[in-house]
Amino acid sequence: MPIDNKAFEAIRIFFTGVGGQGTLLATRLVGEAALEEGIPVSLSEIHGMAQRGGVVESSVVAGNISSPTVADGEADILMAFEPLEAVRALPKCHKETYVITSTVPIVPFTVAVGQSTYPDLERLYMLLEGKVAHLVRVEAADIANQAGSEKAANIVMVGVLAALNRLPISERSWQEALKRTIPERFLDMNRKAFDLGRQFGLHVRN
Amino acid sequence: MHELLMPETDRKQLLLGNEAIVRGALEGNVRFVAAYPGTPSSEIIDRFYQIAPEANVYVEYSVNEKVSMETACAAAVSGVRSLCSMKHVGLNVAADAFMTLAYVGVKAGMVIVVADDPSLHSSQNEQDNRYYAKMAGVPMLEPATPQEAKEMTLAALDLSEKYQIPVIVRTTTRVNHCRGPVSLGSIPDESPKAKFTKDPFNLVVVPMVGRKLHLALLEKLPKLQKEADESPFNHSTGDGKWGIITSGVSHLYVLDAVKELGLENRVKILKLGFSYPHPKNLIGNFLAGLEKVLVVEELEPFMEEIVKVTAQEEGLTVKIAGKGENLIPRAFELDSVKVKRAMKACFGVEFQPTEIFSVPELPQRPPNLCPGCPHRATYYSIKKVFGEDAIYPTDIGCYTLGLLPPLGMADFLICMGSSVSTAGGFSKVLEQPVVAFIGDSTFFHGGLPGLVNAVSHDHRILLVILDNGTTAMTGHQPHPAVELTADGKKEPKVSLERIVRGCGVERVVTVNPMQTQKTQEVLEQIRSEMQEPGVSVLISKSPCPLFERRMLRKKQKVVFKVDASCDMCKKCLSELGCPAFVWEQTQTEECIRINAALCSGCSVCAQMCKSIRPEKISA
Numbered sequence: 001m002p003i004d005n006k007a008f009e010a011i012r013i014f015f016t017g018v019g020g021q022g023t024l025l026a027t028r029l030v031g032e033a034a035l036e037e038g039i040p041v042s043l044s045e046i047h048g049m050a051q052r053g054g055v056v057e058s059s060v061v062a063g064n065i066s067s068p069t070v071a072d073g074e075a076d077i078l079m080a081f082e083p084l085e086a087v088r089a090l091p092k093c094h095k096e097t098y099v100i101t102s103t104v105p106i107v108p109f110t111v112a113v114g115q116s117t118y119p120d121l122e123r124l125y126m127l128l129e130g131k132v133a134h135l136v137r138v139e140a141a142d143i144a145n146q147a148g149s150e151k152a153a154n155i156v157m158v159g160v161l162a163a164l165n166r167l168p169i170s171e172r173s174w175q176e177a178l179k180r181t182i183p184e185r186f187l188d189m190n191r192k193a194f195d196l197g198r199q200f201g202l203h204v205r206n
Numbered sequence: 207m208h209e210l211l212m213p214e215t216d217r218k219q220l221l222l223g224n225e226a227i228v229r230g231a232l233e234g235n236v237r238f239v240a241a242y243p244g245t246p247s248s249e250i251i252d253r254f255y256q257i258a259p260e261a262n263v264y265v266e267y268s269v270n271e272k273v274s275m276e277t278a279c280a281a282a283v284s285g286v287r288s289l290c291s292m293k294h295v296g297l298n299v300a301a302d303a304f305m306t307l308a309y310v311g312v313k314a315g316m317v318i319v320v321a322d323d324p325s326l327h328s329s330q331n332e333q334d335n336r337y338y339a340k341m342a343g344v345p346m347l348e349p350a351t352p353q354e355a356k357e358m359t360l361a362a363l364d365l366s367e368k369y370q371i372p373v374i375v376r377t378t379t380r381v382n383h384c385r386g387p388v389s390l391g392s393i394p395d396e397s398p399k400a401k402f403t404k405d406p407f408n409l410v411v412v413p414m415v416g417r418k419l420h421l422a423l424l425e426k427l428p429k430l431q432k433e434a435d436e437s438p439f440n441h442s443t444g445d446g447k448w449g450i451i452t453s454g455v456s457h458l459y460v461l462d463a464v465k466e467l468g469l470e471n472r473v474k475i476l477k478l479g480f481s482y483p484h485p486k487n488l489i490g491n492f493l494a495g496l497e498k499v500l501v502v503e504e505l506e507p508f509m510e511e512i513v514k515v516t517a518q519e520e521g522l523t524v525k526i527a528g529k530g531e532n533l534i535p536r537a538f539e540l541d542s543v544k545v546k547r548a549m550k551a552c553f554g555v556e557f558q559p560t561e562i563f564s565v566p567e568l569p570q571r572p573p574n575l576c577p578g579c580p581h582r583a584t585y586y587s588i589k590k591v592f593g594e595d596a597i598y599p600t601d602i603g604c605y606t607l608g609l610l611p612p613l614g615m616a617d618f619l620i621c622m623g624s625s626v627s628t629a630g631g632f633s634k635v636l637e638q639p640v641v642a643f644i645g646d647s648t649f650f651h652g653g654l655p656g657l658v659n660a661v662s663h664d665h666r667i668l669l670v671i672l673d674n675g676t677t678a679m680t681g682h683q684p685h686p687a688v689e690l691t692a693d694g695k696k697e698p699k700v701s702l703e704r705i706v707r708g709c710g711v712e713r714v715v716t717v718n719p720m721q722t723q724k725t726q727e728v729l730e731q732i733r734s735e736m737q738e739p740g741v742s743v744l745i746s747k748s749p750c751p752l753f754e755r756r757m758l759r760k761k762q763k764v765v766f767k768v769d770a771s772c773d774m775c776k777k778c779l780s781e782l783g784c785p786a787f788v789w790e791q792t793q794t795e796e797c798i799r800i801n802a803a804l805c806s807g808c809s810v811c812a813q814m815c816k817s818i819r820p821e822k823i824s825a
Binding site: 018019031032035040041043046053055065066067071072073074084087090091093108111112116127 | 573
């Protein structure tokens, strides 16, 4: 599909997930692809204590924007690697936001020990659909398993993002970025995960 | 070749702000680096550590920030360019060295990277370290992007060498942990030879030398101000009757805000990258002819104060707003929306903020001690023996997470090393037993003087040193008593137990906390010994499982399962709080199980419950 580079002004993508899901690698992959394409880009990450099973947030801002972060109400795309975290990040969204969420819950510790309950997934999706214009649910773990490992779910998610065509990034740049970000011994599997994610995304979009 | 050592190239690299600082230091021929890790600065010393042999740079993880600054300044005084980096509160630790190093100065360039943390993403406070530059009379550069971080590190080295004074590169989390395109310059391959010239009447700060050096420093400041006034890092853009003065990452928020409000032709922006000594001439010229000025900076009104002073000195009546009018918040990070809101109030322009969606109450997802973490086992046993009533001063590290329920084993914390000293104070005024927790790395960083103090004053405390053999929270950096390395186990340079005994502590026991029964027996013994005044130390020694897995690539042999005999007493949930446990309820029954993917096989739960049994992992 040809990419309309001229119409592209800028985009803000907010990533959220749980420590250990590879959100930062996914963030970096998008950043490298944008850089490869020659689009101005900056990424923001939060490290440190957050990694110990807590929420991990990051962002990619590409195009004609200076701030590296995404303020409340500013995310054009929300990449949620966990459905509960998609809802928690709602204040980052606006009415036209594309929410791409993995459907695989990671039960927070507070739920696991019975201090609170994990909300019904369908209700979470209804809540999201009632606020934002687009919701894409991705069976990221299943798709990643088809590629060879559940661990590649983060790359599946980026594949879905690539299919939505909101970022004018060519196939060559995505492939180059994958090569730059993924260790060689995992590259083939992750390329497959990316492709399967993209196929899923194209299917949803059409 | 490490990506940070790549030769000069046309292709920009996507670097973390911290990596850009490393690259700038390499291009500026820094050959000596010392630091104690601390978020958000840690990747600076970590990357240097990775490339040290290849880059021919001496790199050390120092025991604390004061030591790192002293070590690094000796190199710079001997003609070798050096760098030390720290998180913002690290400069409090190093402040004693810092204040007088400003007098004594350096021969080769020395950069001190200080990483502030507005919004306290990973810190105990959000102090604004820019005031340290002013207090010491040390020049300061404030980058906004990774590219600037590289350029300013390079420029800071030259500036430092020219004026023979260390230079601060002050960052914030959004610079350190922002990743952006950075252009690579060349890295010199000549390493200078170190040479120390004896000059005690300029290098040994007795009062008569200090007096002279203070006057010399005061003479440097106007020259440095001239540098700031003329610096390419300080520049203005745009045009109009309104002005914005800003620095660091706030500049980026301002650029977006001005553009999105369509005010490019109505607002002039002065961006200060070389922010101390204050470029007062530049500020004065900028103010002239303006009607209203908004100062946009995170945290304290550092620039705003000097802008107001400058206006007064220049006899200008321009209206200056910022923190003063409560337009720019004094706490937490800014963003472009907060800036737009302030611009609306200051300049009276139209701005309709986007509706912010509200979120129903959701289950919290706080960070937690990992499954198999030995800290959890230690806390479990100590709570069994010392109970809820004892006072538990704690310290800074992963183990601070013992604060959260169900463990709830943290009562007081102010800074690195405060556990042991505050415990001593509590023990003098309270009746309850006082049990303090400190990690191994933190003990070396700031706990030692407190322990010596407690011994010499007979403080009746138990100090528990949580020895997991690494600096876990900041990313598994080494410390003096580390035994586990990529090559396996080695004899540590410094023995924790011998140090503790050397401080004069007689009641010292080392236990493996993963053996809960034995640990509790030892604790009972200590508890009865604590009838007598004096310090007891328990070294609770078991490696961080994440670190051990990474270093030894050890394969886990068993997982634990809850069998049918479980009577749902739920003590595993209410006393241990391991994140591998799952409580489930259907309409007819409830059950507890262990998530096999999370279980580390540590066996601590099985030691407290007969219904939990191991199961071999089939290959």
